[in-house]
Amino acid sequence: MSVHREIRTQMQDCGDCPIRHRAVCARCEADELAQLEQIKYYRSYQAGQTVIWSGDKMDFVASVVTGIATLTQTMEDGRRQMVGLLLPSDFVGRPGRSSAAYDVTATTDLVMCCFRRKPFEDMMASTPHIAQRLLEMTLDELDAAREWMLLLGRKTAREKIASLLAIIARRDASLKQPRAVAPRITFDLPLTREEMSDYLGLTLETVSRQMSALKRDGIIVLDGKRQVTIPSMDALMDETGDDSDGGYLV
Amino acid sequence: MSVHREIRTQMQDCGDCPIRHRAVCARCEADELAQLEQIKYYRSYQAGQTVIWSGDKMDFVASVVTGIATLTQTMEDGRRQMVGLLLPSDFVGRPGRSSAAYDVTATTDLVMCCFRRKPFEDMMASTPHIAQRLLEMTLDELDAAREWMLLLGRKTAREKIASLLAIIARRDASLKQPRAVAPRITFDLPLTREEMSDYLGLTLETVSRQMSALKRDGIIVLDGKRQVTIPSMDALMDETGDDSDGGYLV
DNA sequence: GATCTGCCTTGATGCAGATCAAAAAGGGAA
DNA sequence: TTCCCTTTTTGATCTGCATCAAGGCAGATC
Structure with missing residues (x-):
C-alpha cells in the first residue's frame, strides 16, 4: 500500500509517462542513464500483430505504454489458453531469461517501451529500487494469476x-x-x-x-x-x- | 540460469539450510543479523493443521523448511481451488501486505522458518540481494501459475x-x-x-x-x-x- | 477380533458446455 | 448500393465430467 502511494506520487513527475504506468518509476529513475546509453527504445505494433513467439530469442524486456497485448500458451494440438492480459504499465519479459515463454500478441495497436536485456539487468543490479518495484509488480501479477486459477478451475x-x-x-x-x-x-x-x-x-x-x-x-x-x-x-x-x-x- | 548456479554455490555454505532451500541465500546473508535481532523464528505444524486463514492478520513472512503446505481459495458456497503447493524452500507471504490472501494448510507435518514482517521489509530495503532473490522466486511461481492456468483451462x-x-x-x-x-x-x-x-x-x-x-x-x-x-x-x-x-x- | 472412521472406489444418471452446422450481422472496399 | 469477408449468433446434438449413492478397505480404538 505504502509502496503504491509512493509510486503514484512519483508519477506526477514523469514527463512522458502515461497514466497508470507503474513501471514508470523504474524508468524515471533510470531514464537519463538509459537514454544516454541507448538501452531504451520504443516499438509499435498493429492490432493483431504478433510481438514475439514462445521460444523465440528475446533480448529485451519491455513495458506497455499504450494499447493491449495478450500472453498465450498453445498446446501441440492447437488448444490455446491466454495466461495474461497486458495493459498500459504492465511489464513483459524476464530478467535472466533469454527466450520468450509465451506468445505475445497485440490485440489493439500497441506501443511498447523496450530495454535491451543485458544493460537492463546491469541497471537492476546497480539500482536496488528497480528490483523492488519489479517484485511488487510481479507479486501483483501472481495474485491476479491465482485469482484466475480459481476462475478457470471452479467458476x-x-x-x-x-x-x-x-x-x-x-x-x-x-x-x-x-x-x-x-x-x-x-x-x-x-x-x-x-x-x-x-x-x-x-x-x-x-x-x-x-x-x-x-x-x-x-x-x-x-x-x-x-x-x-x-x-x-x-x-x-x-x-x-x-x-x-x-x-x-x- | 546464472543466478540459479550462484544460488547452488552459496548453498554449500549454508549450515542449517535444507537442500533445495532457495530462500536460503537471503537467509544466509541476513542470518546473523536476523538471529541477533530476533526477527527470525521457527514454527511447526501437524499434518492437516491450518497455518493461516485467508483474511487473517499475517505479521510474518516465511519459507518452508520441511513438509508440504497448500494455498487454497474458497468461494462463498464452498467451491475450493488450490492455487499453490508449497515445497521446502518455497516462500509464503508478501512484503507490504499485512493480511493473508489465501488459506495456508499443512498437508504433511510442516516446519516453517518465519521472519517478522516489518523487520524483514527493512532488511529487504537495506539488502538489495534479498529483493532480487525474491523476484527470481516470484517469477518462477508466476510461470508455474501460468502453466497451471493452461492445465485448468484446457486439459x-x-x-x-x-x-x-x-x-x-x-x-x-x-x-x-x-x-x-x-x-x-x-x-x-x-x-x-x-x-x-x-x-x-x-x-x-x-x-x-x-x-x-x-x-x-x-x-x-x-x-x-x-x-x-x-x-x-x-x-x-x-x-x-x-x-x-x-x-x-x- | 469387532467396530468405527476416514479415505477411496465404483456405479448410475444428469447436465453444462463442447462440437458440428448454418444463418445473421456488420463493416470495408469498389 | 452491393459484394465479400470476418465475426457473431443461434440451433441441434453429443459427451466428459459432476452429482448422487453405495460399498470397500485399511488403520485406529476398544
Whole structure:
C-alpha cells in the first residue's frame, strides 16, 4: 500500500509517462542513464500483430505504454489458453531469461517501451529500487494469476463472463473517473469473442451464448457487438460468484 | 540460469539450510543479523493443521523448511481451488501486505522458518540481494501459475492427473537422484484424492476414476492408495498433453 | 477380533458446455 | 448500393465430467 502511494506520487513527475504506468518509476529513475546509453527504445505494433513467439530469442524486456497485448500458451494440438492480459504499465519479459515463454500478441495497436536485456539487468543490479518495484509488480501479477486459477478451475461459464466484464469495467471506470463509483459504466470490449474464450477456458460459442443470456437478463446492455453498458455494477458482481465485500487485496 | 548456479554455490555454505532451500541465500546473508535481532523464528505444524486463514492478520513472512503446505481459495458456497503447493524452500507471504490472501494448510507435518514482517521489509530495503532473490522466486511461481492456468483451462481430466503425477515424480526424482534420469520412479503421493481434485479443478470421484484408468492402462502402478510407481516416464509424459521436448523453461 | 472412521472406489444418471452446422450481422472496399 | 469477408449468433446434438449413492478397505480404538 505504502509502496503504491509512493509510486503514484512519483508519477506526477514523469514527463512522458502515461497514466497508470507503474513501471514508470523504474524508468524515471533510470531514464537519463538509459537514454544516454541507448538501452531504451520504443516499438509499435498493429492490432493483431504478433510481438514475439514462445521460444523465440528475446533480448529485451519491455513495458506497455499504450494499447493491449495478450500472453498465450498453445498446446501441440492447437488448444490455446491466454495466461495474461497486458495493459498500459504492465511489464513483459524476464530478467535472466533469454527466450520468450509465451506468445505475445497485440490485440489493439500497441506501443511498447523496450530495454535491451543485458544493460537492463546491469541497471537492476546497480539500482536496488528497480528490483523492488519489479517484485511488487510481479507479486501483483501472481495474485491476479491465482485469482484466475480459481476462475478457470471452479467458476461456471456465466460466472466467468461476468468476472471478465467486471474486471474490464472496473479498470475502465478507474481510468475515466478515478475515485468515483459511477452507477452506469459503458466501455468497448478490447477482446473478440474468441479472445475472451481463450482467456476464460471456454469455446467462443459458449461465450456468445452467455453474453446473450446476460443481455436477456438485463445484467448488461449491448450496443453492437463490442460496446457494453453495465446498468448496475452490483447486479454484475452478483453474477461473478466472488465475495460480495469485493474488497480486492493489497 | 546464472543466478540459479550462484544460488547452488552459496548453498554449500549454508549450515542449517535444507537442500533445495532457495530462500536460503537471503537467509544466509541476513542470518546473523536476523538471529541477533530476533526477527527470525521457527514454527511447526501437524499434518492437516491450518497455518493461516485467508483474511487473517499475517505479521510474518516465511519459507518452508520441511513438509508440504497448500494455498487454497474458497468461494462463498464452498467451491475450493488450490492455487499453490508449497515445497521446502518455497516462500509464503508478501512484503507490504499485512493480511493473508489465501488459506495456508499443512498437508504433511510442516516446519516453517518465519521472519517478522516489518523487520524483514527493512532488511529487504537495506539488502538489495534479498529483493532480487525474491523476484527470481516470484517469477518462477508466476510461470508455474501460468502453466497451471493452461492445465485448468484446457486439459482433460486424464491429462490433468498425468500432469500432476509428472510434476510430483520429477520433483521427487530430482531430490533422490539429482542429474540422473531414473527409468522407474516410485514415490508416495503427498496429497489425498480430495486435495488432488482441489488442485486440478475436478471432483474427487473423477480423480479416483482417472487414477484407476491410468493404472488399468499400465501408465502407473499403484501399491495401496498412496504409493505410485511410474514404469515409463515417457509414457506418462505422453498423457500430459505437454510438448514432447519437455524442456521446462528457465 | 469387532467396530468405527476416514479415505477411496465404483456405479448410475444428469447436465453444462463442447462440437458440428448454418444463418445473421456488420463493416470495408469498389 | 452491393459484394465479400470476418465475426457473431443461434440451433441441434453429443459427451466428459459432476452429482448422487453405495460399498470397500485399511488403520485406529476398544
